[in-house]
Amino acid sequence: AQPLLQVQNLSKHFNVGGGLFSAKSVVRAVDNVSLSVEKGEVVGLVGESGCGKSTTARLIVGLIKSDDGKILFDGEAVGPTMSLRELRRRVQMVFQDSYASLNPRLTVEDTIAFGPRVHGVSADVARERAHELLRKVGLDPAVFAGRYPHELSGGQKQRVNIARALALSPRLLILDEAVSALDKSVEAQVLNLLIDLKDELGLTYIFISHDLNVIRFISDRIVVMYLGEVVESGPVDAMWNRPRHPYTEALFAAMPSLDPDNRTQKPPIAGDPPNPINPPSGCRFHTRCAYAEQVCSDNVPKLSPAGPDRHVVACHMVDAKSGHSLAGSRGER
Ligand code: SF4
Ligand code: MG
Numbered sequence: 665a666q667p668l669l670q671v672q673n674l675s676k677h678f679n680v681g682g683g684l685f686s687a688k689s690v691v692r693a694v695d696n697v698s699l700s701v702e703k704g705e706v707v708g709l710v711g712e713s714g715c716g717k718s719t720t721a722r723l724i725v726g727l728i729k730s731d732d733g734k735i736l737f738d739g740e741a742v743g744p745t746m747s748l749r750e751l752r753r754r755v756q757m758v759f760q761d762s763y764a765s766l767n768p769r770l771t772v773e774d775t776i777a778f779g780p781r782v783h784g785v786s787a788d789v790a791r792e793r794a795h796e797l798l799r800k801v802g803l804d805p806a807v808f809a810g811r812y813p814h815e816l817s818g819g820q821k822q823r824v825n826i827a828r829a830l831a832l833s834p835r836l837l838i839l840d841e842a843v844s845a846l847d848k849s850v851e852a853q854v855l856n857l858l859i860d861l862k863d864e865l866g867l868t869y870i871f872i873s874h875d876l877n878v879i880r881f882i883s884d885r886i887v888v889m890y891l892g893e894v895v896e897s898g899p900v901d902a903m904w905n906r907p908r909h910p911y912t913e914a915l916f917a918a919m920p921s922l923d924p925d926n927r928t929q930k931p932p933i934a935g936d937p938p939n940p941i942n943p944p945s946g947c948r949f950h951t952r953c954a955y956a957e958q959v960c961s962d963n964v965p966k967l968s969p970a971g972p973d974r975h976v977v978a979c980h981m982v983d984a985k986s987g988h989s990l991a992g993s994r995g996e997r
Contacts (some may be wrong), residue, residue, distance in 0.1 A: 708882065819847075
């Protein structure tokens with residue numbers, strides 16, 4: 665089957681500095697990123713902050729314009745055959761809950777009806793649609809339609825944000841830290857709501873979170889980014905049991921354990937991420953990688969097949985180290 669979304673060699677570089685006292689520099693926020701998302705799939709996008717996850721998301725929805733690369737939605741190239749306006753209807757984003765994400769002067773009903781109204785839907789039909797969506801996200805319209813954002817809890821605000829994102833019947837939702845600000849119990853409720861909505865409405869998700877337990881819970885596949893590049897992607901279980909890229913391995917190993925007998929925080933990845941203004945040569949992870957050899961700083965590793973179901977990894981040493989210490993699964997440590 666044709667993927668719902670194909671991102672091909674997408675790049676976005678930002679110019680920074682260039683003031684009186686500083687030279688102009690280029691931040692390679694997203695560099696030659698390719699990924700594909702099948703219909704009905706949940707793809708988890710992970711990596712340390714500043715790795716380009718959110719920029720990738722904003723490029724996909726057309727909130728910012730790429731310097732290079734191609735986006736195909738349902739096989740149609742965005743730009744040549746599909747307008748940006750049409751893409752923005754089919755792909756919607758939900759951001760981290762914050763008071764600022766909802767207009768404090770709009771009622772819940774008007775917030776959800778806004779998109780349809782802009783697209784020419786009559787006020788009555790848009791209101792009916794808003795009420796239907798409120799029911800879908802578990803909020804009784806009789807109680808919530810007339811409320812303002814300050815009268816909502818964090819979980820209720822995120823439900824309204826989800827309803828608003830669904831108002832134009834999108835095919836793909838990109839959820840950028842959408843549950844990250846919520847208490848654990850509320851987070852679980854919203855995650856379960858998202859899973860139910862996905863099944864009921866035939867949606868596809870790209871799910872961005874710094875919380876790898878959430879990612880593991882909701883994702884079918886994971887895409888790992890480091891300093892603007894994809895370093896590994898593949899099925900969640902295969903990557904969880906046997907991460908192939910040393911960065912994926914280190915990221916998972918740094919997670920706080922959920923096992924009550926083993927609550928100790930594992931050592932984090934050595935050092936901070938390097939400055940994306942002048943990323944390291946060759947493999948960008950070589951300054952922090954325990955397996956780095958000369959070839960790693962000399963040559964850029966290409967994404968290559970690493971297993972079934974589109975599992976790919978970009979690492980020079982992936983074969984060399986597979987018989988050694990990294991071969992053990994997480995469960996064995
Ligand atoms: Fe480490 Fe080299 Fe692989 Fe990069 S290419 S992750 S530096 S072993
Ligand atoms: Mg972010």
